[in-house]
Amino acid sequence: MKTFIILDLEWNQSPSGKEGTVEHLPFEIIEIGAVKLDGNFRMMSEFRRLVRPIIYTELHYKILEVVHTDMEELQERGSYFPDAFEDFREWCGDDFVFCIWGSMDLTELQRNLAYFHMGDPLPKPLLYYDIQKLYSLLYKDGKEKVSLDTAVQELGITQDRPFHQAMDDAYYTGRVMGRMDWKKVEPFISVDYYRPPKNREEEITLKFPGYTKFVSKAFDTKEEALVDKKVSDMICGQCRRMLHKKIRWFQAGQKIYLCLAVCPEHGLVKGKIRIKKAEDGSTFIVKTMKPINEEQAEEIIAKREESRKKRQKRNLTKKNAGT
Numbered sequence: 001m002k003t004f005i006i007l008d009l010e011w012n013q014s015p016s017g018k019e020g021t022v023e024h025l026p027f028e029i030i031e032i033g034a035v036k037l038d039g040n041f042r043m044m045s046e047f048r049r050l051v052r053p054i055i056y057t058e059l060h061y062k063i064l065e066v067v068h069t070d071m072e073e074l075q076e077r078g079s080y081f082p083d084a085f086e087d088f089r090e091w092c093g094d095d096f097v098f099c100i101w102g103s104m105d106l107t108e109l110q111r112n113l114a115y116f117h118m119g120d121p122l123p124k125p126l127l128y129y130d131i132q133k134l135y136s137l138l139y140k141d142g143k144e145k146v147s148l149d150t151a152v153q154e155l156g157i158t159q160d161r162p163f164h165q166a167m168d169d170a171y172y173t174g175r176v177m178g179r180m181d182w183k184k185v186e187p188f189i190s191v192d193y194y195r196p197p198k199n200r201e202e203e204i205t206l207k208f209p210g211y212t213k214f215v216s217k218a219f220d221t222k223e224e225a226l227v228d229k230k231v232s233d234m235i236c237g238q239c240r241r242m243l244h245k246k247i248r249w250f251q252a253g254q255k256i257y258l259c260l261a262v263c264p265e266h267g268l269v270k271g272k273i274r275i276k277k278a279e280d281g282s283t284f285i286v287k288t289m290k291p292i293n294e295e296q297a298e299e300i301i302a303k304r305e306e307s308r309k310k311r312q313k314r315n316l317t318k319k320n321a322g323t
Contacts, residue, residue: 003039006098006099007106008105012027022115031166032048035047037174046171050074052075067165082116099128099174101131107194126195130190131177187209188208191215199217202217211289212289218283221283237269241263244261247259252304252307257275259300268296
């Protein structure tokens with residue numbers, strides 16, 4: 001049976017701000033904490049390792065305010081990150097899925113793995129459950145980001161451990177999971193974007209209740225991505241038919257593009273493209289396709305008109321500046 005690995009990390013950053021930050025490693029992990037749950041959300045075991053920092057060897061003042069350790073303890077009791085991670089990977093076992101409160105922990109874990117030249121030891125694509133997102137889907141509007149301690153309070157969970165210690169935060173995340181109606185949220189698995197697909201074979205298509213998500217391979221530029229046929233095509237999530245576009249892709253924000261398509265069997269479909277930057281500077285896109293009603297279609301039409309007016313205004317300003 002697949003197990004749930006609820007992971008939480010604590011990390012440090014440059015005490016001198018951006019000037020002292022190492023490129024591609026804004027945060028250095030100083031603690032790995034996790035709990036393992038079985039398929040019925042029963043506790044199986046816990047994991048904790050302090051990590052001895054070698055990059056940011058002075059704790060940032062903001063970190064000192066929340067963590068339950070100091071640099072002396074980290075240097076005396078901490079393992080070097082590669083050793084701590086190997087212990088963690090062995091403890092995880094083979095058949096598991098990560099569960100995280102938010103998405104940052106997986107990003108920073110992979111940045112630390114890359115910095116220490118540890119290859120790609122995590123599965124690809126890296127699918128996980130964002131418990132913060134699932135909590136919002138169940139109890140909020142699906143967009144609000146609630147802190148872990150707030151969720152614990154709202155659910156009336158006994159606070160028998162401190163917060164902001166990696167293993168304890170993982171413990172509380174597991175407690176929150178145990179209170180959820182898991183059948184309702186289980187389909188909404190997340191995909192990590194730190195390592196986007198390298199080629200067509202690695203591209204990802206996920207189908208969720210009510211919408212479909214596509215993650216493209218990396219391109220050199222945004223322009224190259226937007227003219228790619230697989231990126232621009234609209235597909236019905238129900239019958240997999242290629243759709244006719246009533247409104248072609250148009251820019252609706254700095255990194256957002258929208259379109260409106262129609263399926264002769266299943267009706268109107270909204271397309272949304274988000275432009276993403278990979279760690280190496282390449283570009284990839286995340287496209288969602290979602291059935292909508294006439295009122296929602298009118299909103300897209302209004303946004304296209306707003307976009308057209310803004311473009312005309314910019315062009316007129318450029319023309320006037322050149323005369």
